[in-house]
Amino acid sequence: MSRFAHPAGDRHAEVLPEDRPPQAPADLNTLVPTIWPRTSGRVDGAVTIAGVDVRDLAREYGTPLYVVDEDDFRSRCRDYKAAFQGEDVYYAGKAFLCKEVARWVDQEGLGLDVCSGGELAVALSVGFPPERIALHGNNKSYAELERALAAGVGHIVVDSFQEIARVGYLADKLGVRPKIQIRVTTGVEAHTHEFIATAHDDQKFGLSLNSGAAAEAVRRVLALPQLELVGLHSHIGSQIFDTAGFEVAARRLAVLLTEIKQEHGVVLPELDLGGGYGIAYVEGDDAPDIKVIADNLRMIVTRVCEDAGLPVPRLTVEPGRAISGPGGVTVYEVGTVKDVEGLRSYVSVDGGMSDNLRTALYGADYTCVLASRASEARPTLSRVVGKHCESGDIVVRDVWLPGDLTAGDLLAVPATGAYCRSLAHNYNYLLKPAVVAVKDGKSRVIMHRETEDDLLRGQV
Ligand SMILES: Cc1ncc(COP(=O)(O)O)c(C=O)c1O
Numbered sequence: 001m002s003r004f005a006h007p008a009g010d011r012h013a014e015v016l017p018e019d020r021p022p023q024a025p026a027d028l029n030t031l032v033p034t035i036w037p038r039t040s041g042r043v044d045g046a047v048t049i050a051g052v053d054v055r056d057l058a059r060e061y062g063t064p065l066y067v068v069d070e071d072d073f074r075s076r077c078r079d080y081k082a083a084f085q086g087e088d089v090y091y092a093g094k095a096f097l098c099k100e101v102a103r104w105v106d107q108e109g110l111g112l113d114v115c116s117g118g119e120l121a122v123a124l125s126v127g128f129p130p131e132r133i134a135l136h137g138n139n140k141s142y143a144e145l146e147r148a149l150a151a152g153v154g155h156i157v158v159d160s161f162q163e164i165a166r167v168g169y170l171a172d173k174l175g176v177r178p179k180i181q182i183r184v185t186t187g188v189e190a191h192t193h194e195f196i197a198t199a200h201d202d203q204k205f206g207l208s209l210n211s212g213a214a215a216e217a218v219r220r221v222l223a224l225p226q227l228e229l230v231g232l233h234s235h236i237g238s239q240i241f242d243t244a245g246f247e248v249a250a251r252r253l254a255v256l257l258t259e260i261k262q263e264h265g266v267v268l269p270e271l272d273l274g275g276g277y278g279i280a281y282v283e284g285d286d287a288p289d290i291k292v293i294a295d296n297l298r299m300i301v302t303r304v305c306e307d308a309g310l311p312v313p314r315l316t317v318e319p320g321r322a323i324s325g326p327g328g329v330t331v332y333e334v335g336t337v338k339d340v341e342g343l344r345s346y347v348s349v350d351g352g353m354s355d356n357l358r359t360a361l362y363g364a365d366y367t368c369v370l371a372s373r374a375s376e377a378r379p380t381l382s383r384v385v386g387k388h389c390e391s392g393d394i395v396v397r398d399v400w401l402p403g404d405l406t407a408g409d410l411l412a413v414p415a416t417g418a419y420c421r422s423l424a425h426n427y428n429y430l431l432k433p434a435v436v437a438v439k440d441g442k443s444r445v446i447m448h449r450e451t452e453d454d455l456l457r458g459q460v
């Protein structure tokens with residue numbers, strides 16, 4: 001739970017003036033380990049990531065800048081692989097994908113979840129093995145499906161009756177027999193922001209268990225011999241801390257597996273429980289331990305299936321945020337500092353809602369530190385804002401920053417490795433920042449900063 005959470009307990013609720021943090025932390029220079037990349041620290045007062053000083057990064061590549069700690073990313077892939085040993089882990093590319101990240105995911109032996117033709121194109125462009133790719137999406141086009149089938153993508157996760165017909169038609173046309181999972185809406189009300197909960201009935205994803213649509217989808221897929229129905233899929237939402245929702249979903253899917261066996265005599269070998277594992281954004285956020293989640297999920301599915309006399313299916317999980325989020329840091333340069341008497345200090349940086357939409361979109365919590373030097377100046381309650389023409393353009397809603405903060409200082413916002421670059425946009429024609437990977441004291445660009453030529457290309 002966030003330090004600044006609303007008393008009602010909704011971590012995404014608007015922070016009201018009376019909810020302001022009661023007192024400043026004793027030391028503004030400390031990097032709280034749970035929210036910074038595994039290799040970060042301070043040297044000479046400045047923040048370093050993987051041994052690289054953020055001042056050098058800002059000088060060499062400019063700001064705003066996304067910094068990705070390669071070892072942090074890879075180590076989290078390994079953590080998931082170890083926790084789910086014998087099962088399948090697919091990285092959800094929507095969290096953050098580029099060619100280099102696709103290579104890391106491939107080298108670490110994970111699968112890849114893509115949900116558009118664009119994500120698929122990135123993966124295929126670096127030779128990501130198609131059999132380890134799963135294609136998701138609630139409105140996959142004929143072109144996207146055809147490309148995926150032609151490439152030999154390992155799983156298509158079907159999301160509607162129309163799509164089942166489309167895939168059936170295309171499989172016939174191409175002479176292939178794709179593996180199909182059915183995305184099931186389990187009716188679980190995940191404890192997260194409304195916009196990122198995906199398993200209650202009143203939303204766009206999946207086929208409802210309650211209404212019988214999921215069971216009907218099973219019938220329709222089984223009726224098409226050109227499709228190989230291999231399993232069920234559920235994704236209950238994102239940034240979830242409370243593991244109970246995963247367990248309820250797993251139980252409900254296992255019940256459906258039993259019903260499928262009774263109705264069709266078919267035993268499905270796979271169960272995909274999706275992603276959604278929360279990460280710490282601010283001090284006090286208590287991210288679930290992946291080993292505990294893995295053990296619980298396995299135990300529940302085993303118990304339900306054994307009770308029903310079913311073989312235990314192979315599990316798949318699809319973490320996105322939990323792999324790329326913690327290793328990412330955004331570095332900004334301070335442009336102006338404006339004290340609003342009796343309220344707070346407004347610190348404007350050179351990016352904003354175009355490089356991190358999450359605060360504006362979900363009221364998400366972030367924190368930040370002065371990164372280019374240490375300071376013992378008096379802590380000042382501050383709001384870090386961007387440079388967009390929008391008063392909701394907030395990067396960090398409430399944070400204590402040193403009172404001597406000034407133009408030219410660098411701020412670093414941790415835990416921005418997921419859903420920041422991937423949600424980036426060009427509002428006000430700001431340029432999407434570069435992404436730099438750091439490792440063993442070295443840095444390299446893995447996504448170039450956009451240029452004005454990029455913005456003007458395609459305009460007449
Ligand atoms: C089907 C599916 N799998 C995996 C994910 C990844 O979620 P997260 O980044 O929260 O782990 C998502 C996004 O919420 C999703 O829609």
Ligand SMILES: N[C@@H](CCCC[NH3+])C(=O)O
Pocket residue numbers: 094196238239358418419423
């Ligand atoms: N974009 C969301 C997560 C969406 C997950 C995809 N279904 C976020 O930043 O939290």
